[in-house]
Amino acid sequence: MPELPEVETIRGALAPLLAGRTVLAAGAHPSAKFSSAPRAVGRTVVDVRRRGKYLLADLAPAAGAPRAELVVHLGMTGQLGPDLDPDGPHARAWWRLDDGTTLVFRDVRRFGRIAVLDDGDHSALPTLAALGPEPFGDGFTxxxxxxxxxxxxxxxxxxxxxxxxxxxxxxxxxxxxxxxxxxxxxxxxxxxxxxxxxxxxxxxxxxxxxxxxxxxxxxxxxxxxxxxxxxxxLACYGRARQPCLRCGTTLRRSVVDGRGTTSCPACQR
DNA sequence: GGCTGGCCCTGTACGC
DNA sequence: TGCGTACAGGGCCAGC
Structure with a gap:
C-alpha cells in the first residue's frame, strides 16, 4: 500500500518525466473515481508535488482557464508509470504527452482516486483538504x-x-x-x-x-x-508470531478499529 | 462536531 | 479440481 515513502519515490521519478510536458489526449474508466482524468488535456505540467499520500501535478493555465491541479491518490494497489499497458485489464486512466510517452494509472482494487481541481481548491477531497502537517516539515513538532x-x-x-x-x-x-x-x-x-x-x-x-x-x-x-x-x-508490520527484535516477546496480531495491527505485548504499553 | 462502523473493490489464500 | 468464503485496507459517508 503506497504511503509517504512510496509516493515520494514515485514523485521523484515522475517529476522529471512530466515537468514541461503537455497532455495531448487522455482516457479514463467511467467510475467517478477516475473519470475526471481527461480534464487535464491541453494543459502543461509545471511541477509534480506530494502532500501526504497524494500526488499533485500543477497544471499551467490554458485557454482562459486558471491554474489547476491533477491529483492522484494511489489507494491500495495503484501504480503510475509510462511503461504500463493503457489497454490492460486494470488500467483506470491514461494521459498521452507531447513527447510521445503515455502515463498510465493502473489500480487493481480501484481504491485509488483521480481528480482535476481548480488550483488550491481541495474541497472535493476532504482528507486532502484537512491534511495534517508534513512529517519532515517545520509544522510537525x-x-x-x-x-x-x-x-x-x-x-x-x-x-x-x-x-x-x-x-x-x-x-x-x-x-x-x-x-x-x-x-x-x-x-x-x-x-x-x-x-x-x-x-x-x-x-x-x-x-x-x-x-x-x-x-x-x-x-x-x-x-x-x-x-x-x-x-x-520492517521490525513490526507483518511479523506477527515472530519474536520482537527489541525484547524477544512474540509479536501479536490484533485488529484496531478495523485495521490489521501488529504490536509487541511486552514493550508497547 | 466527533466518533464508529460499513462500504467500496478484486486478487489471493484457504477450507471443504 | 472447483467452488465458496474470508481477508487485505484508505478514504468516504451515514448514523449515532
Missing part, C-alpha cells in the same frame, strides 16, 4: 503532535491513519512508528514524553522507508517497474 493527539479520544493508531495529526502515514509505517516509540496502538492517551518519542519514531520510520525506495509487499512498484527494498527491514 513534538509539542504539536502531543496537542493534536490530546484533542481526540480516538486510539493513537487511528489518529495516525486519519492523516490529520500528521500526513502520509499508513498501516505499515503506523505499526513501525508505534513499535519504535513503545506505544500500544490502541492507546487513547499519549503523554508529552511519549508523544515526543512518537514524533521521532514517525520521522525515523518514514525516513528509513524513503531511503529504501519504499516497501513492496505485493502491488507497490516504482515508476520503472522495480520493487522497494524496505520490506526486509
Amino acid at each position: 513534538p509539542e504539536g503532535l502531543w496537542r493534536a493527539l490530546g484533542r481526540s479520544t480516538s486510539r493513537v493508531k487511528t489518529q495516525l491513519l486519519a492523516q490529520r495529526v500528521v500526513a502520509g502515514v499508513g498501516n505499515i509505517y503506523a505499526d513501525e512508528a508505534l513499535w519504535r516509540a513503545g506505544i500500544h496502538p490502541a492507546a487513547r492517551r499519549v503523554g508529552r514524553q511519549r508523544a515526543a518519542r512518537l514524533h521521532a519514531a514517525v520521522r525515523g520510520a518514514l525516513a528509513d522507508g524513503l531511503a529504501d525506495g519504499g516497501t513492496t509487499l505485493r502491488d507497490y512498484r516504482t515508476v520503472d517497474g522495480g520493487e522497494g527494498r524496505h520490506q526486509a527491514a
